Amino acid sequence: GAGVSQSPSNKVTEKGKDVELRCDPISGHTALYWYRQSLGQGLEFLIYFQGNSAPDKSGLPSDRFSAERTGGSVSTLTIQRTQQEDSAVYLCASSLAPNNGYTFGSGTRLTVV
């Protein structure tokens, strides 16, 4: 596609429920990144995918968070048993190759009530 697409744009969920956030990167971009931005805060790195290599999961805050990237394209970030502190904007970015510039999606605003 022309840009990075994220869905849904907004998600309200009850505490304890599981949620899935989707990212569709720019076609041909081999690298994909997930970040979290809490209210008034900077970007917190979560996970990085590069081609068929094992992902860099070093930023995932707990084992409730997981992500996969199917066929080297679409990625899904899953949060299990959501907590109120998970409320944030989740941003996805892709780049043509590692160390190339990022293009960001518009983000998913997650609210846990």
Next chain:
Amino acid sequence: KQEVTQIPAALSVPEGENLVLNCSFTDSAIYNLQWFRQDPGKGLTSLLLIQSSQREQTSGRLNASLDKSSGRSTLYIAASQPGDSATYLCAVISDMRFGAGTRLTVKP
């Protein structure tokens, strides 16, 4: 671990002023650095990408410089306009680390 710092956290200037936003990083062995703009409630828009072999990049009224030896990058905005009001973030792409941003307000 790479640390990226942006000072000041907030800046307010009158329209027409030239201004400089600062970004510092602790590990100078970087591959590149990217500047972004974020409007309230929106995603990040790329402004400039500087490769480590370059010293600066220019786009319109924006000029970004990179000094790896001192661990600094600056974003220069010429003749600021109210439409420039946003949060500006820098990122060391090779380390996947972002600064917390500088919130800029340009007053008419």
